[in-house]
Amino acid sequence: MSAEVSPQPKAMTRPKRWTDEVEEAYRFQIAGYRDEIEYQAFNGKVADRWPDNGYIKKLQRKDGYFYYYNRKRECEDKDVHKCKMYSY
Amino acid sequence: MSLVAAHPKHTSKGGAQADGFSTKSRLKGVKVTGPPDAGAFRERPAKPTSFRKFYERGDFPIALEHDTKGNKIAWKVEIEKLDYHHYLPLFFDGLCETTHPYEFFARQGVHDMLEHGGPKILPVIPQLIIPIKNALSTRNRKVICTTLKVLQHLVVSADMVGEALVPYYRQILPILNIFKNHNLNSGDGIDYSQQKRENIGDLIQETLEAFERHGGEDAFINIKYMVPTYESCMLN
Numbered sequence: 001m002s003a004e005v006s007p008q009p010k011a012m013t014r015p016k017r018w019t020d021e022v023e024e025a026y027r028f029q030i031a032g033y034r035d036e037i038e039y040q041a042f043n044g045k046v047a048d049r050w051p052d053n054g055y056i057k058k059l060q061r062k063d064g065y066f067y068y069y070n071r072k073r074e075c076e077d078k079d080v081h082k083c084k085m086y087s088y
Numbered sequence: 089m090s091l092v093a094a095h096p097k098h099t100s101k102g103g104a105q106a107d108g109f110s111t112k113s114r115l116k117g118v119k120v121t122g123p124p125d126a127g128a129f130r131e132r133p134a135k136p137t138s139f140r141k142f143y144e145r146g147d148f149p150i151a152l153e154h155d156t157k158g159n160k161i162a163w164k165v166e167i168e169k170l171d172y173h174h175y176l177p178l179f180f181d182g183l184c185e186t187t188h189p190y191e192f193f194a195r196q197g198v199h200d201m202l203e204h205g206g207p208k209i210l211p212v213i214p215q216l217i218i219p220i221k222n223a224l225s226t227r228n229r230k231v232i233c234t235t236l237k238v239l240q241h242l243v244v245s246a247d248m249v250g251e252a253l254v255p256y257y258r259q260i261l262p263i264l265n266i267f268k269n270h271n272l273n274s275g276d277g278i279d280y281s282q283q284k285r286e287n288i289g290d291l292i293q294e295t296l297e298a299f300e301r302h303g304g305e306d307a308f309i310n311i312k313y314m315v316p317t318y319e320s321c322m323l324n
Contacts, residue, residue, distance in 0.1 A: 030160065057204075058166075065151050065162035068200045 006041030009034065009086035018073070018080050020055075025083045026075035027056040031067045034086050128266055134226045139182030140190050148175070150193065161196050172208040173215065176201055180219035183235050184226055191234075198238055202245040209245050213252045216242075217259050224263040229288060232267065236291040243302040250302025254310055257299075261314035264292045268315060297321040 015022045025035060028047075033039045039047055039059065048058040050071050059067050075083065105119045106112035113120045142148060149170065151162035179201060182194025202209065223235040239260070243250040253260070271289035296318050300307045308320050 061162065065164055066166055067160055067162060068167060068204055070203060 006038045007088055009088050011087045013085045013087070015080055015083055015085055018075060018077060021085065022080055022083050023055060023073060023075050025085055026079060027059065027069050029083060031059040031061050033059070033062075034084070037088070129227060129270075131227050132225060134184035134222065134228075134231075137181050137184050137190075139178055139185065139194055142178055143182070143190060143193065148178075148193070148197070150197065152189070152193075159192075159196060161193065161200060163200070167200060167204045170201070172201070172205060172212050176205070176209070176212045177215040177219055180216050180238075181222075183219060183223040183238065184231060186228060186230060195234055195238075199241065202238075202241050206246055209242075210248055210252060213249065213256075217256045221259045224260065227263070227267075229286075232263070232288055233286050233291060236264075236288075236295045239295050240298045243298050250299065250307070251304040253299065254303050254306055257310045257314050261296075261311065264296065265315045265317075268292050268317060 015025075028035050028039060031039075033042065036047060042062065043060055047056050049055060050057050053071070055071065056069050058069070061067060103117065103119050104112075104115070105121050106115070108120050108123065112118055143152075146152075149163060149165040151164060153162060176198075179194055179197040182190055183198070185191045185194055220235060220239070223231050226232075243253065267288050269289055270292075271287060296311055296315065300311060300321055303310075308323065311318050312320075
């Protein structure tokens with residue numbers, strides 16, 4: 001349970017249009033994480049994913065509560081520009 | 089039918105009016121009024137739900153945060169570990185609610201539990217029928233819309249759920265039959281889930297088709313029995 005050990009990103013870009021990667025980032029960022037790297041460093045486990053398309057199914061927030069996600073796309077066009085794509 | 093309509097009522101145009109079958113209705117120049125509304129489409133207010141009671145008492149394993157990002161519920165417990173026999177009927181009970189936050193938490197709670205319940209949903213079906221029937225019977229357009237979408241989600245939520253609903257068509261379908269031809273928009277206010285599908289007539293048609301597709305071979309004839317104007321979407 002230490003957020004400090006997670007590697008820090010070097011750069012951040014804003015996506016222009018929706019892709020699977022944007023969907024992934026959107027789901028993590030709703031739950032309060034940057035991305036899967038921070039999630040794994042914080043929780044010490046991999047995120048649950050839908051078996052058919054690999055989208056995130058369930059995330060545990062930093063306060064211990066759970067967020068559940070739909071099988072289909074959740075990040076609407078109006079939310080795409082709010083996502084942050086980190087690179088290391 | 090009241091027989092004491094002694095005095096013909098006078099309208100603004102000057103002609104007298106009287107109730108049908110009354111003595112006055114036989115007088116010359118009296119306009120006989122039509123029968124009163126039977127009230128088939130009239131809204132019937134729902135009784136206070138136990139969902140509301142449980143919610144206010146804090147019995148649900150959900151975090152009551154009113155500033156959530158997006159439209160999500162934060163669950164305190166993993167949904168997989170919830171007792172579906174207890175919680176799923178309670179959330180369905182909340183479908184009658186029309187006010188925030190009850191309406192939101194009931195709808196979203198049902199959605200999450202159906203999406204992630206898998207095989208735990210099927211054994212609970214018999215307990216869901218009364219809440220569904222209550223919600224539909226309110227005849228509130230918004231409540232019916234929400235309940236229809238929930239029903240569509242329910243039949244695809246797990247294997248055999250569609251078939252398990254067939255014996256309960258008698259409870260669910262009468263209201264659908266009443267509103268089947270209501271192809272008017274129910275209002276412009278709410279944007280629930282991501283699509284604005286609020287046309288009751290269309291929603292009912294979609295729901296019946298979903299029932300037929302997932303209800304097995306007995307589904308069509310049972311739907312037809314309760315909704316005579318329904319035509320099969322698979323046989324034709």
